[in-house]
Amino acid sequence: MKEGNFIDYVKLHVSSGKGGKGSAHLHREKYIEKGGPDGGDGGRGGHVILRGNENLWTLYEFNFKRHIKAEHGKDGGKQRSTGADGEDAYIDVPLGTVVRDTDTNEIIDEITEHDQEIIIAKGGMGGRGNWHFKTSTHQTPRYSQPGIEGEERDITLELKVLADVGLVGFPNAGKSTLLSVITAAKPKIANYEFTTLKPNLGIVKYRDFQTFVMADIPGIIEGAAEGKGLGYRFLRHIERNSTLLFLIPCDADNIKKQYEILLDELRRYNPELLDKDRFIAISKSDMLDAELKEELNMQLKEEFKGLPYMFISSVAQQGIQELKDKLWKNLNKDPEDKF
Structure with a gap:
């Protein structure tokens, strides 16, 4: 999926270098007629x-550049001189990148640390x-080994953004607005669905x-796990978040139902997501007067039964500092404790 310069999914064809061939040279020198074999080994092909790379954030x-090729090893020389190794080809990727074998779809490995190779x-x-x-x-062999061919394969790179808190909600729930208020990020904000077409990261001071880092991902719709809307391509971005912040607007027809739909989409995509800490923020609450808020609060206490919200x-900067306090406390709590 891409928007602007953000690309989080690419397919590459990679080829390592072929090994250099060994030399079949026979030593020749003045006064030495039959010096024997002195052919050197070929160099290794490049990996x-x-x-x-912690300084990258996109693919x-x-x-x-979809074809990556390493250098071939150099041939061996006389006087048992070994050929130079081929130069390795490095593919620098952002932290959080998963690499798969395109043909089998199996995960080869994941990059999570700077300079990890x-x-x-x-x-x-x-x-x-x-x-x-x-x-x-056999004193004078006149043959040597050819270099071994390099490997050639197709790989798929998938980027999963690394953030402490992931924002989860329906389109137009106010996720981008919250991110712009709570961090210095400048996501696109408008009053229509799917304003956000790419994950946005912001650092919460x-x-x-x-x-700590917060990620705003494109909004979920019912059936996202099956590929509807923006589908699974954004759901993978919350797999690495330690805390999921569900954002549901106070003017939703049924707040509890919206939460259950969001939760079900996460479960169908990856049941392990339900093991993460969850917190619910009822957004746009400046639209409620004191009486309506109290009435809604009593209703949610009954419906959520212990779920933190x-x-x-x-927009009105209400509850923002308290939200940061709760998130920070949860991110730094004892693993056995809950919200």
């Missing part, structure tokens, strides 16, 4: 290596020179210069 550069395609070994094949009965208004 194709995936490398984590945009691969929109223009994964060899995606190994370079071929260099061939052995003829001096390896000299024996007591907390007390004493502490911070609170009323907020991003």
